[in-house]
Amino acid sequence: MTNASFFKRSRPWVLGVSAAILLAAFLVRLIGIDGRWMWYDELLTGTFVAYDLPNTIVTNLRFDIHPPLYYFQLNLWTLGGHGDLWLMLNTVLWSVAAIALLMWRVRRVYDLQTAWIAGGLLAFSSAALVFGDQVRMYAFLMVMILWTWIALEDWLKAERTKRFPWKASLNVIASQTAVVYSHSAGIVMISGCILYAAWQLLRDGDLRTRIHWVVTEACVAALAVPALVLVAVRAAGHPVAPGLDEILHTWRFLAAGELGVEMIGVVMGLLLLGVLVWFGVMQPAKRAPILTLIFAPLVIAAIISYVKPIWLDRIFVTLVPFICLYLALFAVWLMKTWRMPGRVVAITLALLWAGVGIAGQMTREKGDGYKPAAAYAHEMVKPGDVVLVDGDFGYWCFMWYFDGPRWGYPQQAAIVMPKWQSLIDKLGPTAANLLGFNEQKRSVDVNGVTAIMWDRNAPVELTAGKVLTVRNSQASSLDLPGYTLIGTQVEKDLAVDTWQKAG
Secondary structure, X not given: OOHXXXXXXXXXXXXXXXXXXXXXXXXXXXXXXXXXXXOHHHHHHHHHOOOOHHHHHHHHHHHOOOOOHHHHHHHHHHHHOOOHHHHHHHHHHHHHHHHHHHHHHHHHHOOHHHHHHHHHHHHOOHHHHHOOOOOOOHHHHHHXXXXXHHHHHHHHHHHHHOOOHHHHHHHHHHHHHHHHOOOOOHHHHHHHHHHHHHHHHHHHOOHHHHHHHHHHHHHHHHHHHHHHHHHHOOOOOOOEOOOHHHHHHHHHHHHHHHHHHOHHHHHHHHHHHXXXXXXXXXXXXXXXXXXXXXXXXXXXXXXXXXXXXXXOHHHHHHHHHHHHHHHHHHHHHHHHHHOHHHHHHHHHHHHHHHHHHHHHHHHOOOOOOHHHHHHHHHHHOOOOXXXXXXXXXXXXXXXXXXXXXXXXXXXXXOOOOHHHHHHHHHHHHHHHXXXXXXXXXOEEEEOOEEEEEEOOOOOOOOOOOEEEEEEEOOOOOOOOOOEEEEEEEEEOOEEEEEEEEOO
């Protein structure tokens, strides 16, 4: 059977192979999932969506740098439950949906062979697998970015054929706005798709088409203003302005996921870069798409980061579907050009790609110290004891495992910053109470044990015989006058100190 005839089978065969790829993607994302639990960012996500939708939106806008669209859909998902595995399943399904969407589109634009290869590569991509179960917005964003790319392609086609361009414009506006309202770096994420469309318009478009495109993108810009204002007034401490080390680390991450810091990451990074450069040199028509869809967002993010740091490995996970697409196109070109030697090289590279992905998935750990710290606290306390947790965000994360996802409202257990106190004063008591801004419920009774949010600048009076304090292991111990420290248990990045009342 020839290679061509293999891909010209009946519809059941096509659907069967496509379903097998999606099933494999789903199953590989479940490897080890029952041994993982949520870490800090995921626990904040779960806390934001634990109650009704209005509370989710208000809490998100108050405490998070990211706009609320992802949290909106996750809040609806929680109608089915709030457990860790249930929330992770939302991400798993979005991750698999990205593979299905990529295969569907690639088959329409290119061919079935390319679609299956691209889908298989994305199914086993190390970087995609790292975020294939995390309760964060990155798998969701991969679907949104693919929608953006598809919408722009359809818009360009509609403009050429003059068929329903207004519908295509609405699709472009909706897809790009969805990305912008899902992540603080959404503008960077859609930049590659926008530049890709701009390149095609400069190459083939007439003046009327270019004007229509500018008007369409201007509508996106206008709708994005509230999200951009929200991002502009917020700051996060972990993004950086990248140097060469950060850029190389990010590229290794895209090639080999969390194995990117090992030698295998260096090898995979060099292979990936070499393949894309080689393909761009040998196939000039693919050069501009590779530069715009894959490399341009990296350059733009680096430039922006020297004004407002936004560089993090994770924001570039949305590039992975395009990396897989052009690796698939390279593999097909190689097999057609070199025939049998090309097939051997393509299969070898694909097996290496999948092997690194599966190895990373089988060895990957997820979850920081909050779950084991909560379990340890449960073992140590009895009714009448007190647990103090250092800081508001840490308190929310700890309470997720100490009392359960619906332990209380985060807005009622927060350290009020001066700007929020000013807003509360301006709103007045009625509006502030409605939004939950001025209700400081900083303690929860958990089966007779009092769990308290600890503000170091406003300590509470304690009378309990035994007190446990939970803090970051790198932070200094809390000062408890009248108590003696009798032991410290370290759980990953958290420390649980046990104090006994003096005398």
